[in-house]
Amino acid sequence: xxxxxxxxxxxxxxxxxxxxxxxxxxxxxxxxxxxxxxxxxxxxxxxxxxxxxxxxxxxxxxxxxxxxxxxxxxxxxxxxxxxxxxxxxxxxxxxxxxxxxxxxxxxxxxxxxxxxxxxxxxxxxxxxxxxxxxxxxxxxxxxxxxxxxxxxxxxxxxxxxxxxxxxxxxxxxxxxxxxxxxxxxxxxxxxxxxxxxxxxxxxxxxxxxxxxxxxxxxxxxxxxxxxxxxxxxxxxxxxxxxxxxxxxxxxxxxxxxxxxxxxxxxxxxxxxxxxxxxxxxxxxxxxxxxxxxxxxxxxxxxxxxxxxxxxxxxxxxxxxxxxxxxxxxxxxxxxxxxxxxxxxxxxxxxxxxxxxxxxxxxxxxxxxxxxxxxxxxxxxxxxxxxxxxxxxxxxxxxxxxxxxxxxxxxxxxxxxxxxxxxxxxxxxxxxxxxxxxxxxxxxxxxxxxxxxxxxxxxxxxxxxxxxxxxxxxxxxxxxxxxxxxxxxxxxxxxxxx
Amino acid sequence: xxxxxxxxxxxxxxxxxxxxxxxxxxxxxxxxxxxxxxxxxxxxxxxxxxxxxxxxxxxxxxxxxxxxxxxxxxxxxxxxxxxxxxxxxxxxxxxxxxxxxxxxxxxxxxxxxxxxxxxxxxxxxxxxxxxxxxxxxxxxxxxxxxxxxxxxxxxxxxxxxxxxxxxxxxxxxxxxxxxxxxxxxxxxxxxxxxxxxxxxxxxxxxxxxxxxxxxxxxxxxxxxxxxxxxxxxxxxxxxxxxxxxxxxxxxxxxxxxxxxxxxxxxxxxxxxxxxxxxxxxxxxxxxxxxxxxxxxxxxxxxxxxxxxxxxxxxxxxxxxxxxxxxxxxxxxxxxxxxxxxxxxxxxxxxxxxxxxxxxxxxxxxxxxxxxxxxxxxxxxxxxxxxxxxxxxxxxxxxxxxxxxxxxxxxxxxxxxxxxxxxxxxxxxxxxxxxxxxxxxxxxxxxxxxxxxxxxxxxxxxxxxxxxxxxxxxxxxxxxxxxxxxxxxxxxxxxxxx
Numbered sequence: 001x002x003x004x005x006x007x008x009x010x011x012x013x014x015x016x017x018x019x020x021x022x023x024x025x026x027x028x029x030x031x032x033x034x035x036x037x038x039x040x041x042x043x044x045x046x047x048x049x050x051x052x053x054x055x056x057x058x059x060x061x062x063x064x065x066x067x068x069x070x071x072x073x074x075x076x077x078x079x080x081x082x083x084x085x086x087x088x089x090x091x092x093x094x095x096x097x098x099x100x101x102x103x104x105x106x107x108x109x110x111x112x113x114x115x116x117x118x119x120x121x122x123x124x125x126x127x128x129x130x131x132x133x134x135x136x137x138x139x140x141x142x143x144x145x146x147x148x149x150x151x152x153x154x155x156x157x158x159x160x161x162x163x164x165x166x167x168x169x170x171x172x173x174x175x176x177x178x179x180x181x182x183x184x185x186x187x188x189x190x191x192x193x194x195x196x197x198x199x200x201x202x203x204x205x206x207x208x209x210x211x212x213x214x215x216x217x218x219x220x221x222x223x224x225x226x227x228x229x230x231x232x233x234x235x236x237x238x239x240x241x242x243x244x245x246x247x248x249x250x251x252x253x254x255x256x257x258x259x260x261x262x263x264x265x266x267x268x269x270x271x272x273x274x275x276x277x278x279x280x281x282x283x284x285x286x287x288x289x290x291x292x293x294x295x296x297x298x299x300x301x302x303x304x305x306x307x308x309x310x311x312x313x314x315x316x317x318x319x320x321x322x323x324x325x326x327x328x329x330x331x332x333x334x335x336x337x338x339x340x341x342x343x344x345x346x347x348x349x350x351x352x353x354x355x356x357x358x359x360x361x362x363x364x365x366x367x368x369x370x371x372x373x374x375x376x377x378x379x380x381x382x383x384x385x386x387x388x389x390x391x392x393x394x395x396x397x398x399x400x401x402x403x404x405x406x407x408x409x410x411x412x413x414x415x416x417x418x419x420x421x422x423x424x425x426x427x428x429x430x431x432x433x434x435x436x437x438x439x440x441x442x443x444x445x446x447x448x449x450x451x452x453x454x455x456x457x458x459x460x461x462x463x464x465x466x467x468x469x470x471x472x473x474x475x476x477x478x479x480x481x482x483x484x485x486x487x488x489x490x491x492x493x494x495x496x497x
Numbered sequence: 498x499x500x501x502x503x504x505x506x507x508x509x510x511x512x513x514x515x516x517x518x519x520x521x522x523x524x525x526x527x528x529x530x531x532x533x534x535x536x537x538x539x540x541x542x543x544x545x546x547x548x549x550x551x552x553x554x555x556x557x558x559x560x561x562x563x564x565x566x567x568x569x570x571x572x573x574x575x576x577x578x579x580x581x582x583x584x585x586x587x588x589x590x591x592x593x594x595x596x597x598x599x600x601x602x603x604x605x606x607x608x609x610x611x612x613x614x615x616x617x618x619x620x621x622x623x624x625x626x627x628x629x630x631x632x633x634x635x636x637x638x639x640x641x642x643x644x645x646x647x648x649x650x651x652x653x654x655x656x657x658x659x660x661x662x663x664x665x666x667x668x669x670x671x672x673x674x675x676x677x678x679x680x681x682x683x684x685x686x687x688x689x690x691x692x693x694x695x696x697x698x699x700x701x702x703x704x705x706x707x708x709x710x711x712x713x714x715x716x717x718x719x720x721x722x723x724x725x726x727x728x729x730x731x732x733x734x735x736x737x738x739x740x741x742x743x744x745x746x747x748x749x750x751x752x753x754x755x756x757x758x759x760x761x762x763x764x765x766x767x768x769x770x771x772x773x774x775x776x777x778x779x780x781x782x783x784x785x786x787x788x789x790x791x792x793x794x795x796x797x798x799x800x801x802x803x804x805x806x807x808x809x810x811x812x813x814x815x816x817x818x819x820x821x822x823x824x825x826x827x828x829x830x831x832x833x834x835x836x837x838x839x840x841x842x843x844x845x846x847x848x849x850x851x852x853x854x855x856x857x858x859x860x861x862x863x864x865x866x867x868x869x870x871x872x873x874x875x876x877x878x879x880x881x882x883x884x885x886x887x888x889x890x891x892x893x894x895x896x897x898x899x900x901x902x903x904x905x906x907x908x909x910x911x912x913x914x915x916x917x918x919x920x921x922x923x924x925x926x927x928x929x930x931x932x933x934x935x936x937x938x939x940x941x942x943x944x945x946x947x948x949x950x951x952x953x954x955x956x957x958x959x960x961x962x963x964x965x966x967x968x969x970x971x972x973x974x975x976x977x978x979x980x981x982x983x984x985x986x987x988x989x990x991x992x993x994x
């Protein structure tokens with residue numbers, strides 16, 4: 001794509017001024033419309049060093065209401081950021097609905113500069129492309145306007161600009177050793193950029209190549225691009241949405257034909273109090289030790305707990321963490337999303353909470369709400385929850401690729417056991433707070449949940465981030481199974497690393 | 498996904514009979530609806546050996562009108578098929594609109610058995626997943642119903658079935674050495690299948706896992722799946738289509754801001770007759786020799802010619818092929834698609850024509866019609882031609898990955914030169930047939946074509962399958978440039994191989 005660019009393009013000052021004024025007015029208006037329509041916008045600036053990313057961003061924001069955007073300068077990862085999957089720092093910086101985020105170099109850094117400097121392996125490179133495409137696709141599917149600008153100059157022009165900067169002490173510091181190296185090996189760096197453009201020029205997030213030799217020309221082209229894309233998004237948002245997209249395939253079985261996992265669980269499994277106490281002591285000791293080793297080896301741990309109401313999640317989490325060093329783990333209770341969370345992609349709040357290397361996050365309820373409560377209560381469309389299986393697999397895959405241990409527990413009890421526990425809670429003044437009308441209402445939808453859970457377990461249990469169904473009618477048995485599973489997984493991971 | 502399957506599922510004979518009758522009636526009706534609505538359908542059967550793919554297909558087709566479907570038994574590639582990209586044999590077997598194609602094992606063979614038997618490298622494996630997803634996505638976007646069935650049995654059940662087959666001479670031949678090996682290393686083969694399921698369980702072509710221990714249960718589940726998906730497709734086809742999907746981003750620039758490649762071409766370039774003749778002789782000789790070497794090294798060559806009407810495509814192709822061995826190349830003239838071609842994906846007819854290893858296909862007009870004439874005349878939707886850039890890049894990428902040399906020529910002349918040539922043709926009785934009213938009409942759309950061509954050149958010129966703009970006002974210069982480019986590319990490829 002790059003070799004064909006005509007980098008001699010220019011614009012005279014007069015035309016520039018006249019057009020800019022008009023475009024600025026349009027962009028200002030569109031920003032307001034995006035805000036009203038709650039359209040989030042990401043604008044990524046990439047391109048060759050000294051092509052003018054910084055000054056073009058400065059030009060672009062002239063037209064924007066400063067309360068509605070933010071600019072992120074993306075540098076080398078900080079030590080803290082390096083302790084997360086590489087996309088984490090971008091997930092956490094996605095704008096909320098109605099806001100604009102501008103990135104001065106972006107998530108593409110990974111496959112450009114880091115690749116050029118051989119900071120990633122070939123295998124990581126393939127994963128990185130997959131992750132980037134999944135990231136953009138998920139956001140785009142969720143309504144994000146994604147604008148990707150690539151600024152082009154040629155080797156000679158770049159060298160000229162470096163030389164000019166190097167002339168004065170005030171600006172010389174801006175030219176780094178890396179910049180000069182990439183200028184010298186321009187052809188090689190160009191090939192890396194070319195590959196990147198090809199692999200990520202998708203219909204949902206296409207690249208716009210901008211001839212940047214002449215700054216005025218580039219500014220007008222960037223304004224025009226941003227305006228075009230936002231206008232299309234605004235128009236689309238105003239149109240009624242199609243019920244079901246042509247390409248989404250629906251599958252629904254009656255109960256008999258469903259692939260059932262829950263019904264297979266043997267709920268008669270149990271332990272005596274004595275067995276329980278003995279095992280608990282041994283396992284808690286092991287977990288404490290393993291948790292320390294995970295910390296030393298910088299391995300992150302992600303545990304998700306789901307299950308029927310009163311299934312015993314809280315009790316299991318309590319036993320699991322009892323002997324763990326509290327500086328090394330966080331229990332993250334997941335409630336309905338709050339105002340701010342609702343303005344983001346549904347996975348955003350979970351990305352925020354992911355553990356850094358060496359730490360553990362234990363989620364009491366998880367991102368699987370998307371394919372359970374949100375599916376059943378109609379909080380998202382059918383298309384959205386059907387898409388979510390892959391989105392969730394992609395996210396967990398990113399975590400595993402970054403070195404994490406990921407396990408999801410489903411605490412299974414039967415309907416009678418749930419009723420018994422509900423009644424018990426109602427009677428017990430200390431536990432009354434635990435039981436609400438909503439719990440009873442959810443109980444009425446038992447069959448719907450069962451269907452959703454079975455589908456979820458099948459579609460999202462993978463060897464690297466498995467679902468573990470915990471037979472939970474007997475609390476002793478359930479807790480020991482959870483602890484034993486964690487011990488086994490950590491031991492296996494430590495052995496392999 | 499596999500580990501969670503409950504393989505004990507069963508169905509009694511009575512229920513089975515009753516339901517099957519009802520389902521067969523429904524499926525027959527849906528087949529007729531798909532035919533009327535021109536929906537093409539692909540049903541892929543995968544799963545463990547002896548899980549019953551063959552007999553389930555036999556059950557399924559009971560309900561179908563035999564004039565409307567065909568079954569493809571996918572075995573190891575033939576020697577002939579091995580001379581094409583691995584998806585070629587599936588591209589050429591995609592059903593036309595309104596027809597059903599059933600695959601007894603499918604394009605997944607590549608990443609399952611061939612992987613297990615180490616017939617492909619890790620790098621090829623990554624490419625294969627990309628190609629498979631692109632293949633399914635393109636077909637799905639084009640309106641194909643894609644149904645993917647995976648039949649599960651466990652190691653023990655599989656062994657039991659093999660043993661039963663081995664008991665009798667009449668059936669023992671059906672159990673291959675490979676079958677037994679995969680049974681022994683079941684865990685390893687399962688892991689390969691698991692990865693495949695995860696990587697390709699997409700919203701546009703999801704997998705359905707079918708518990709196949711009990712044949713009756715499996716049959717009913719397969720019928721139900723096929724019916725569900727076809728019914729959803731039929732319903733979707735009846736709904737009005739949304740104009741522009743939410744996720745597609747539009748970009749339109751006025752002429753000044755367009756990335757222009759054509760305007761950069763220096764059309765004053767020329768050669769004297771003497772220079773031309775001298776060069777032609779040398780280059781034709783070289784091409785003859787290189788063509789022979791390509792044949793020996795089994796390297797396929799794909800050349801595409803596009804350009805303005807009267808741009809000189811025919812003359813260039815003539816000079817190029819004059820000394821080539823006619824058994825080793827085909828010139829493929831591309832006209833408007835015929836009846837049968839129109840019933841397929843727009844890329845289908847080009848896949849059919851691709852050269853096998855060692856051969857050359859020279860396309861006089863190409864698949865780029867999608868983003869030129871079809872775009873401008875409104876023969877496809879905006880969404881469709883915008884999607885086509887990536888689809889075309891993916892296709893050419895598959896060719897290059899399979900070892901081919903791919904070059905695309907754009908023969909550029911200016912508007913005056915075109916007029917001169919049109920007038921000349923009009924005056925010359927021998928050339929009159931070459932000029933039609935349509936040529937004059939197309940000429941009126943010069944500016945629209947220029948915009949489309951510029952965008953095409955930028956979005957689809959890649960280092961591995963580049964566009965070469967040929968300055969064509971002087972025919973001598975143009976022909977020599979074409980020949981020289983081919984010589985250089987072949988020499989480079991032979992050097993590298």
